[in-house]
Amino acid sequence: AQSVTQLDSHVSVSEGTPVLLRCNYSSSYSPSLFWYVQHPNKGLQLLLKYTSAATLVKGINGFEAEFKKSETSFHLTKPSAHMSDAAEYFCVVRWTDKLIFGTGTRLQVFP
Amino acid sequence: NAGVTQTPKFRVLKTGQSMTLLCAQDMNHEYMYWYRQDPGMGLRLIHYSVGEGTTAKGEVPDGYNVSRLKKQNFLLGLESAAPSQTSVYFCASSNPTGTYNEQFFGPGTRLTVL
Numbered sequence: 001a002q003s004v005t006q007l008d009s010h011v012s013v014s015e016g017t018p019v020l021l022r023c024n025y026s027s028s029y030s031p032s033l034f035w036y037v038q039h040p041n042k043g044l045q046l047l048l049k050y051t052s053a054a055t056l057v058k059g060i061n062g063f064e065a066e067f068k069k070s071e072t073s074f075h076l077t078k079p080s081a082h083m084s085d086a087a088e089y090f091c092v093v094r095w096t097d098k099l100i101f102g103t104g105t106r107l108q109v110f111p
Numbered sequence: 112n113a114g115v116t117q118t119p120k121f122r123v124l125k126t127g128q129s130m131t132l133l134c135a136q137d138m139n140h141e142y143m144y145w146y147r148q149d150p151g152m153g154l155r156l157i158h159y160s161v162g163e164g165t166t167a168k169g170e171v172p173d174g175y176n177v178s179r180l181k182k183q184n185f186l187l188g189l190e191s192a193a194p195s196q197t198s199v200y201f202c203a204s205s206n207p208t209g210t211y212n213e214q215f216f217g218p219g220t221r222l223t224v225l
Contacts, residue, residue: 009151034213043115043201043216044154090153097142097161097207098169099214101153 002027002095004074006102014110019063019078021105023091026072032094033074035065038104039087047089050074061085081109112137115217117202123223124192132187132220134202142205143185144169144214145177147198154201160185161207192224 007022025031035047048059055067061084065076074091086109091102118133134143142161146154146169156169160179174196176188185204189196199221203214 041219043218044203045216046213049213098144098156098159099154101155103151103153 002031002093002100004033004091004093004100004102006091006105008105009103010106010108012108012110013081015083016080019076019081019085019107021076021089021091021107023074023076023102024072025074025091025093027093033065033067034092034094034099035059035063035074035076036090036092036101037087038090044090047076081107083109083111085109114138115202115204115215117200117217117220119220120218121221123225124189125225126193128192129188129190130192130222131189132200132202132222134185134187134204134217135183136185136202136204136215137183138204138206138215139182140204140206140215141182142207142214143179144203144205145175145185145187146201146203147171147196148201148219149198157187157200192222194224196222197224198222 003026005024033050036044038044048057050067058064088104092099115136144159145157155171158177160166163182166177178186202217205214
C-alpha cells in the first residue's frame with residue numbers, strides 16, 4: 001500500500017521569503033505523486049504532478065517539487081511567497097485508481 | 112464547461128434524516144469519486160465508480176450508499192444521518208489515461224448533522 005506523510009501541519013512565512021512544505025512517501029514501486037492546493041472554502045486544484053519523466057517538477061504559480069527516491073521525499077517549494085499562496089496544501093500519492101491524501105499543511109503568509 | 116458541480120452547497124440535517132448529494136461532471140470522465148474532508152485528516156475516499164453502473168467501496172464507506180446510473184452523475188446517499196457524518200464532501204472525476212490519473216474536484220458540500 002502507498003501512503004504519504006506531511007511533516008508539518010502548519011507553516012508560517014513572511015511575504016517574499018521562500019516556502020518549503022515537506023512530504024515523505026511510502027511506496028512499493030515507482031509512485032505517481034501530486035500536490036494539490038485548497039484555498040479557503042474552495043475545492044482542490046492540482047498544483048503539480050510527478051510521473052517519473054523528470055525529478056524536478058514545475059507547477060502553477062511558481063511552485064515546484066523535487067522527487068528524491070533516496071530520501072523518499074517530494075517536498076514542495078517556492079522561492080518567494082505571495083499573500084495569495086495562503087491555503088492548505090495536500091501531498092497525494094496514486095494507488096491503482098485511487099488517490100491517497102496526506103493530512104495537509106496549512107500555509108500562512110504574513111505581510 | 113462547468114467541470115464538476117455539486118448540489119447542494121450546504122445542508123443541515125437532524126440525526127436519522129436521509130439525504131442525497133448529487134455530483135455532475137460534463138467532461139465525459141469515466142471515473143468518479145466521493146471524499147469526505149475532516150480537520151487534520153485530509154481527504155478520505157468514501158466510494159468510487161470506474162464506469163456507469165459500477166461502484167466500489169473506498170476507505171470509509173460505512174453509512175453511505177452510492178449510485179452511478181448515468182455516466183455524468185454520481186449520487187451519494189445517507190440513509191440515516193449521524194453526527195459523525197458532519198463533514199465537507201467533495202466529488203471528483205477523472206479519466207484513466209497515461210501514467211497518472213488527475214482528478215478534478217467539485218467545490219464541496221458542507222453537511223452538518225445535529
